[in-house]
Amino acid sequence: MVHTTVVGNYPRIGDTPDEQSLRRAIARFDKGEISAEDLQEAERDVVKAVLREQNDAGVELVTDGQISWYDSQSHIARRLASVEIDGLARYFDTNTYYRQPVVRGAVAWKEPILVDEWKFAQTNSKAAVKAVLTGPLTLGSLALDKHYRGKKALTLDLANALGEEVSALVRAGAAHIQVDEPILTRHPEDLPVAVEGLERIRARKGAAALTLFTYFGEVSNIFEQLVDTPADVIGLDLVQG
Incomplete structure (x- = not known):
């Protein structure tokens, strides 16, 4: 049986005035006109609309x-x-940017991050509802490492932290639970590190289903190894891949 789901994110801001309510709320928050609680309420209104659209469409895992x-x-x-957050960096070869994490010391989980959401x-x-997390290899690869000076050590500490989450x-x-590792489309040679990180996350998942997703390119050269990873489900990009 084939079940329907979505990969993860929706556009936060659409084309119509109704779909730009969050943009207006962010602008007002930046000006000090509304509180953080007001901004969260605006975000949650959009979340409810996103969920309603998926429910109405019959998506089985949203x-x-x-x-x-x-x-x-x-x-x-x-x-x-x-971890500190620094300036903007380009996200892969897209027209979007991310705030680059800077690692200053040993990474560790402090408190729930996504639970309330x-x-x-x-x-x-x-x-x-499926919980989606950026994978430890992608987080580590796109961060500015000022402490570990080695991708594997950083990735595995991130995996331990994500395992707690x-x-x-x-x-x-x-x-x-879905773990996104788009960096594998650019650095397939890092798959062994990704697998070791995923094993640490899997050890904390209990009976939950664990999905590994890649996107932004193909992974045909490591497909057989992906199938053997400690994930219950593998997600592939069939548009760019």
């Missing part, structure tokens, strides 16, 4: 659209110990 994420790197990294989404969805999500009730 996401919150990652509406509250400024980008795929800083949203998680900024809540980890020893997942709980809100699940409360407002008829279908199961996955454990918190599972305790909250999440039954589906």
Whole structure:
């Protein structure tokens, strides 16, 4: 049986005036006209609209659209110990940018990062909500490392931290966890490190289903190895890949 899902994020801001409510709220927040609580309410209104669209379309496994994420790197990294957020860097070969994490010391999990967002989404969805995390190899590869001076050590500490987050999500009730590793389309030679990181995350997932997703290119040269990774589901990009 084939089930339907979405990869993860939705556009935060659309083309119509109604779809630009979040842009207006962000502008007002930047001017000091509304509070952080008001901005969160505006974000959550968009999350509810995103969930409603997926529910109405019959999607069986939905996401919150990652509406509250400024980008795929800083949203998680900024809540980890020893990580600061710096200026903008280009995200792969897209026309979007991310706030680059800077690692100043040993990375560690401090507190739940996505749990409240997942709980809100699940409360407002008829279908199961999938929690989506940027993978440790991608986080480590796109960060500015001022401490480890080695990708593997940083990736594995990030994997330990993400494992703690996955454990918190599972305790909250999440039954589906997705880990995104788009960096594998650019550096397939790093797959062994990605696998070692994924094994550490898998050890904390309990009975939840674990999905590994790649995108922004093809992974045909490592497809057989991907199938053997410790993930229950593999997601592939069939547009750019």
